[in-house]
Amino acid sequence: SAVISQxxxxxxxxxxxxxxxxxxxxxxxxxxxxYRQQPGQSLTLIATANQGSEAxxxxxxxxxxxPISRPNLTFSxxxxxxxxxxxxxxxxxxxHRSRTDTQYFGPGTRLTVL
Amino acid sequence: xxxxxxxxIHITVSEGASLELRxxxxxxxxxYLFWYVQxxxxxxxxxxxxxxGDTLVQGIKGFEAEFKRSQSSFNLRKPSxxxxxxxxxxxxxxxxxxxxxxxxxxTRLQVFP
Numbered sequence: 354s355a356v357i358s359q360x361x362x363x364x365x366x367x368x369x370x371x372x373x374x375x376x377x378x379x380x381x382x383x384x385x386x387x388y389r390q391q392p393g394q395s396l397t398l399i400a401t402a403n404q405g406s407e408a409x410x411x412x413x414x415x416x417x418x419x420p421i422s423r424p425n426l427t428f429s430x431x432x433x434x435x436x437x438x439x440x441x442x443x444x445x446x447x448x449h450r451s452r453t454d455t456q457y458f459g460p461g462t463r464l465t466v467l
Numbered sequence: 468x469x470x471x472x473x474x475x476i477h478i479t480v481s482e483g484a485s486l487e488l489r490x491x492x493x494x495x496x497x498x499y500l501f502w503y504v505q506x507x508x509x510x511x512x513x514x515x516x517x518x519x520g521d522t523l524v525q526g527i528k529g530f531e532a533e534f535k536r537s538q539s540s541f542n543l544r545k546p547s548x549x550x551x552x553x554x555x556x557x558x559x560x561x562x563x564x565x566x567x568x569x570x571x572x573x574t575r576l577q578v579f580p
Contacts, residue, residue, distance in 0.1 A: 354513075395557060395570045396511075445510055454499065454518065456561075456568055458511040 355379060355448050357459035365465045366436055373432045374462045376446035381426035384449040386456065387419070391442045399444075402429045436466045469494050471560050473571035481579050482550050488543040488574050490558030500541040501559040501568070502532055511557065517541060528552070553578045 356379035366372050376385065387399040399419055400408040408421040422430045433440050443461045450457065472491045480486055492498055499518050503511040515526025522534040532543045541558060558571040 357510075395572045396568075397570075398567060401567075447511075455501070455513060455516060457513065458503070460510040463508075 355382070355450060355457040357446065357448060357457060359446060359459040359462050361462060362460065363463040363465075365467060367467055368437055370436055371432055371434045372436065372464060373430050374444055374446075374464075376429045376431070376459055378427045378448050382448040383426070383451065385423065385429045386447045386449070387421065387429075387431045388445045388447065388458075389442045390445060390461070396445065399431070433464065436464075438466045440464065441466045469560070469569055471558050471569050471571035473556075473558055473574050475574045476572070477575045477577065479577040479579065480548050483547050486543075486545045486548045486552070486576070488556050488558075488576070490541045490543065490571060491539050492541065492558075492560045492569075493539065494560050494562070494569075496562040499561045500532070500534060501561070502526065502530070502541075502543050503557045503559060504528075505555040505557065505573075507554070514543070514556075548576075548578055550578045550580060552576060 358377045360375045385402045388396040389399055390396050398411050399414045400410045402408045402421050402423040404423045404426050420432045443463050445458050445461045447456045447458045470493045474489050501516045502514040504514050505511050514530050515524050517524045517534045525531050530545050534541050555573045555575050557573045559568045561568045
């Protein structure tokens with residue numbers, strides 16, 4: 354498995370501001386992922402972040418709104434920019450373990466935008 | 468199109484009763500199948516997974532799931548539910564060495580004492 358931490362665990366933000374979410378893994382991983390879980394909904398993949406390359410975004414998500422950094426093999430950040438109430442969600446990072454071909458998830462960041 | 472369907476949005480069972488959560492998938496490649504559980508305010512925890520071999524897989528917390536290719540299903544079961552099993556359960560599908568998982572919409576399990 355993997356030990357994954359996220360900061361902050363929750364936040365309440367004002368419309369128009371930005372929030373950066375951090376994801377830290379206890380060991381090196383190649384692939385990290387960012388998901389969004391809107392209230393009462395399932396998980397939707399935002400982007401895949403590989404170290405040393407630009408993140409790959411899924412349809413409906415753009416870099417200007419959700420810039421991602423991946424400075425090393427244990428860390429990534431997701432920024433939610435120019436927030437609106439529609440961005441209120443849980444944001445989760447996950448990592449893919451090649452040895453088990455399985456994704457493991459962090460505890461999530463619960464974001465509320467007023 | 469690739470998709471995962473969890474037909475039951477909400478299930479309520481009594482503690483000690485048996486449980487079956489349904490999952491059907493549509494996937495072009497050989498599927499890798501997963502069940503995750505999300506307790507209130509928590510992230511997702513992997514319960515079990517199926518890649519190949521024995522179609523009945525055992526997971527943590529006494530859960531098991533059976534892969535039925537002919538029915539495109541991967542239902543989750545537990546013979547006796549505990550109150551602590553109350554949570555949201557997600558079925559997901561991927562493929563070998565893929566970076567993408569497709570999730571179902573989830574089933575919320577409520578357990579009455």
